[in-house]
Amino acid sequence: MQIRREEPGDHEAVLEINRRAFGDHGAVVAALVDGLRRDDPEALSLVAVDDDRVTGxxxxxxxxxDAPPRLVDVQxxxxxxxxxxxxxQGIGSALVRAAIEAVAARGAPLLFLEGDPAYYSRLGFTPGDGHGFRKPSLRIPDAAFQVVRLPAYEPWMTGTLVYSATFWEYDCVGLR
Incomplete structure (x- = not known):
């Protein structure tokens, strides 16, 4: 398996992976991916490739x-x-590890997510509220709001995570 940046020829395979992986919610997640690409030209998009097939x-x-002194760019x-x-088979874990490394290399101080703490804690994520962070919506279960602090993090960086408008546009915040 190889982890690499998504290439233009991977676009349809990526959308299909998201449609299939998220079941009934898959069409919305695939639309979110397109929306995020449109709204964040600097988005990091990685794929896992196995035998020339994109699998993750x-x-x-x-x-x-929204930190007290100022807004901070985070991921x-x-x-x-x-x-x-x-x-x-370890594909998701490999993708997350590669994403953490790439985001850190870009100089981002924090990487947030909503997800299963049993899964993501193995990859270095911890509950956000334990570090002085507030979730962007009450629909997000406390345990699902997680963060990994990266080398550019500084202790004054606390506050409320503000999702990009795209997550709200596609109603991809918290439980539904």
Whole structure:
């Protein structure tokens, strides 16, 4: 398996992975991916490739932390998707690790997500509220609001995560 940046020829495969991985909610998540691409030209989009077939995808996009002194550019990891027949083989974990490394290399101080704490805690994510962060919506379960602090993080960086408008446009915030 190889992890690499998404290329233009991967676009349809990435949308199909998200449609299939998210079941009934898949069409909305695929539309979110297109919306995030449109609204954040600097988005990080990585794919997992196995035998020339794209089997997984992760995306990290710009959001803001409303910290007391000023707004801070941060990143949000969403979505993470692996084809159903390829799940539980380490593809998702490899994608998340590569995303963390790439976001850190870009100089982002924080990477947030909504997700299963049992899964993401293995990859270095911890509950956001334990570090002075507030979730952007009450629809997000406390345990699902998670963060990894990166080398550019400074202790004054606390406050409320403000999702980009795209997440709200597609109603992809919290439980539905």
């Amino acid at each position: 995808h992760v995306m990290c996009t710009r959001s803001l932390l 949000v990891l969403s979505p993470l998707a692996v084809l159903p027949g390829h799940q539980r």
